[in-house]
Amino acid sequence: MNFERRIHPLTMVVGLVHTIQRFIFLIGVLIFNRVSRMGDPGAEQNNVFEFMVLGFGALSVVGLFVNYMVTRFGVENNQFYLRSGWLQKKDRRIPLDRIQSVDIQRDLIPRLLGLSAIKIDTGAHEHGSEVRLQYVSAEDADEIVRRLSKGTSNTTGVEFQPPSEARPIWKTSLQELLTAGATENRALVMSFAALGFIWESERFGIKGQAILEKVFGNFDPAKATQQTWVAGGLMAFAVLIVGWIVSMGSTVIKWYGFKIVSDQGKLIRSFGLLNEHRTTLVVRRVQTVELRSSLIRRLIGLWEVHVQTAGQKLGEEKDGEGRHAVTGAFVPIVDREELPICINMLLPGFDLARLRFEKTSSKMALRVAIASAWFWLAVAGGVVASFGPKYAWTFAVAILLSGLLGFWRSRVCSYGRVRDVFVARDGMSMLRTGLIPDSKLQSVTLRSDPIDRLFGLVSIGFTTAGMKGHVSCLDKEKGYALYEDLCTRMNASGDWHPDGV
Amino acid sequence: MTTLSHDIARKLHPDVRKLWRINNFISGLFWAALFVGGGFATERMLKSELQLKFPFLLVGLILALVIFLLGQLYVETGYNNWRFGIMPDEIRVEHGVMWKSAKSIPRQRIQHIDVTSGPWQRKFGISELHVYTAADHTRIPGIPTADAEQLRKELLGKDEL
Numbered sequence: 020m021n022f023e024r025r026i027h028p029l030t031m032v033v034g035l036v037h038t039i040q041r042f043i044f045l046i047g048v049l050i051f052n053r054v055s056r057m058g059d060p061g062a063e064q065n066n067v068f069e070f071m072v073l074g075f076g077a078l079s080v081v082g083l084f085v086n087y088m089v090t091r092f093g094v095e096n097n098q099f100y101l102r103s104g105w106l107q108k109k110d111r112r113i114p115l116d117r118i119q120s121v122d123i124q125r126d127l128i129p130r131l132l133g134l135s136a137i138k139i140d141t142g143a144h145e146h147g148s149e150v151r152l153q154y155v156s157a158e159d160a161d162e163i164v165r166r167l168s169k170g171t172s173n174t175t176g177v178e179f180q181p182p183s184e185a186r187p188i189w190k191t192s193l194q195e196l197l198t199a200g201a202t203e204n205r206a207l208v209m210s211f212a213a214l215g216f217i218w219e220s221e222r223f224g225i226k227g228q229a230i231l232e233k234v235f236g237n238f239d240p241a242k243a244t245q246q247t248w249v250a251g252g253l254m255a256f257a258v259l260i261v262g263w264i265v266s267m268g269s270t271v272i273k274w275y276g277f278k279i280v281s282d283q284g285k286l287i288r289s290f291g292l293l294n295e296h297r298t299t300l301v302v303r304r305v306q307t308v309e310l311r312s313s314l315i316r317r318l319i320g321l322w323e324v325h326v327q328t329a330g331q332k333l334g335e336e337k338d339g340e341g342r343h344a345v346t347g348a349f350v351p352i353v354d355r356e357e358l359p360i361c362i363n364m365l366l367p368g369f370d371l372a373r374l375r376f377e378k379t380s381s382k383m384a385l386r387v388a389i390a391s392a393w394f395w396l397a398v399a400g401g402v403v404a405s406f407g408p409k410y411a412w413t414f415a416v417a418i419l420l421s422g423l424l425g426f427w428r429s430r431v432c433s434y435g436r437v438r439d440v441f442v443a444r445d446g447m448s449m450l451r452t453g454l455i456p457d458s459k460l461q462s463v464t465l466r467s468d469p470i471d472r473l474f475g476l477v478s479i480g481f482t483t484a485g486m487k488g489h490v491s492c493l494d495k496e497k498g499y500a501l502y503e504d505l506c507t508r509m510n511a512s513g514d515w516h517p518d519g520v
Numbered sequence: 521m522t523t524l525s526h527d528i529a530r531k532l533h534p535d536v537r538k539l540w541r542i543n544n545f546i547s548g549l550f551w552a553a554l555f556v557g558g559g560f561a562t563e564r565m566l567k568s569e570l571q572l573k574f575p576f577l578l579v580g581l582i583l584a585l586v587i588f589l590l591g592q593l594y595v596e597t598g599y600n601n602w603r604f605g606i607m608p609d610e611i612r613v614e615h616g617v618m619w620k621s622a623k624s625i626p627r628q629r630i631q632h633i634d635v636t637s638g639p640w641q642r643k644f645g646i647s648e649l650h651v652y653t654a655a656d657h658t659r660i661p662g663i664p665t666a667d668a669e670q671l672r673k674e675l676l677g678k679d680e681l
Contacts, residue, residue: 329654460626460629461625461626461629461653461654461655461656462623462624462625462626462629462653462655462656462658463623463624464621464622464623464624465523465621465622465623466619466620466621466622467619467620467621468618468619468620469618472620480621482653482655482656483655484653484654484655487655487656499523502523502622502624503523505624506610506624506626509610509624509626509629510609510610510624510626510628511609
């Protein structure tokens with residue numbers, strides 16, 4: 020089992036390309052500057068910046084070489100180790116049974132050179148939970164993951180089956196990916212980016228602002244002909260179509276060939292057209308499963324399935340609520356009919372058909388309306404202050420909007436239970452349903468603020484090692500009962516081992 | 521809002537109020553400097569220029585005083601609302617004046633416990649207990665230093681001893 024390796028020598032080439040990528044803008048400006056001075060004998064010759072960039076480049080090459088020479092990794096006495104650093108030496112050791120997951124990532128440039136990066140996650144609460152080993156050859160990466168996986172699953176002596184040979188238990192077709200892409204539209208983002216570029220184009224010698232002025236400056240809706248309106252409409256339609264095509268294209272490029280295979284309590288998913296990803300997830304380390312669906316996707320019955328583990332940086336996404344999701348969605352698109360099968364992969368034995376949601380308090384609509392009213396009233400106040408008292412009707416709109424938001428949220432926010440899994444649902448345009456096994460709960464909190472107390476309401480907050488969540492606006496008695504129920508179940512669920520030993 | 525019965529609930533050491541008052545006094549000084557300084561600067565720079573009659577310095581002084589007094593009031597109410605309970609299976613912590621909360625942490629979920637005490641805390645002979653789970657950490661301030669060490673051992677079980 021013991022072994023020691025070096026990183027691949029071509030790592031230096033990848034590092035150099037990444038350094039150039041990082042400073043591409045600066046290099047571009049210097050080249051542009053040099054070209055523009057050519058043929059101008061009067062131009063001042065000042066090469067300080069060029070020399071600085073060249074010096075920095077030379078230092079980077081030396082740094083990459085030193086990194087290659089001093090980095091060693093391997094397995095010794097059932098511990099993975101990574102020794103790196105020259106001036107400041109670093110020796111990281113991770114017991115194999117503490118490894119939460121092992122990912123292989125093949126980005127475009129390393130992939131062209133036949134290299135892979137390995138991400139090893141330990142699930143530590145604070146920083147530094149991830150060890151990134153870059154780069155090793157693709158064959159070595161498979162071999163290393165095989166060796167580390169033995170320790171992860173505590174099944175020493177059982178041979179690891181390469182995912183390509185195992186039968187996939189989940190596959191996402193190209194048609195499904197196109198549908199997922201079609202439910203998003205990048206037109207707005209693209210339009211803003213294009214306008215921003217045109218606005219700033221003067222810096223590059225393009226008269227963008229003048230073009231904008233010519234197109235839109237003399238536009239008078241009262242004098243516009245029918246042809247102008249048709250042309251404008253067609254242009255907007257074209258932008259929308261391009262936005263859809265870009266959205267579908269980027270979804271397909273990211274998730275192409277998505278499949279999950281099951282292997283001795285582990286789920287191994289692989290996907291990606293340009294950048295290949297392979298994630299190994301130990302099922303018993305799943306902390307929470309979250310189902311998400313946007314307003315448009317809900318209309319056609321499509322969901323995303325997210326998974327949170329204890330790993331701080333297992334995926335590439337960590338949202339504002341402290342969720343540590345596995346590279347965005349774990350499964351990018353799931354049809355409503357297939358949702359029970361997908362959830363069962365992650366929470367074996369969970370029967371979605373038995374889930375019955377219970378509503379929160381009937382006072383929630385009013386409570387949420389009051390909480391959001393101050394914002395909308397402030398907006399209305401701003402409108403009246405800017406444009407005069409004839410816009411006072413915006414206050415009525417603000418109150419109506421707050422009421423509608425409160426009503427909408429109160430219709431959505433609910434909770435339920437299926438055996439030992441607590442379920443909490445919240446959100447408005449983006450509906451989120453969290454499935455939290457009792458055994459993964461870390462703490463439960465009963466909260467109330469002055470407005471809550473005025474209405475006789477409380478909220479329940481809960482944490483797992485992967486996320487924080489809450490159920491808002493419960494009637495006091497109901498809230499206390501749910502709090503005590505969750506505490507009892509959490510206490511009775513036995514030990515929780517952060518490292519899944 | 522309480523979920524703890526009186527026989528289980530433990531209070532913080534009364535001296536923690538002195539510590540909170542000192543903290544409150546220091547932060548009060550900061551706010552006083554900000555408001556009074558702001559008021560003084562506004563008086564000097566803007567009042568004569570814009571012919572304003574608003575007593576900025578006086579308002580700054582009053583605001584600083586109100587914040588200081590509210591802080592003192594908060595110390596008493598905050599202390600009265602702070603209680604915790606060590607039960608066979610869990611720790612319960614309840615506190616808050618405006619935003620009240622009651623938290624339950626199963627003893628089996630505790631990853632580690634820190635006992636800390638700063639210079640002022642040492643002067644009053646009190647420590648702070650930090651209970652860490654895999655998800656977050658909970659702070660219990662104002663525990664007598666000797667009790668804090670005993671509590672740490674009690675919560676981590678016999679193995680730790």
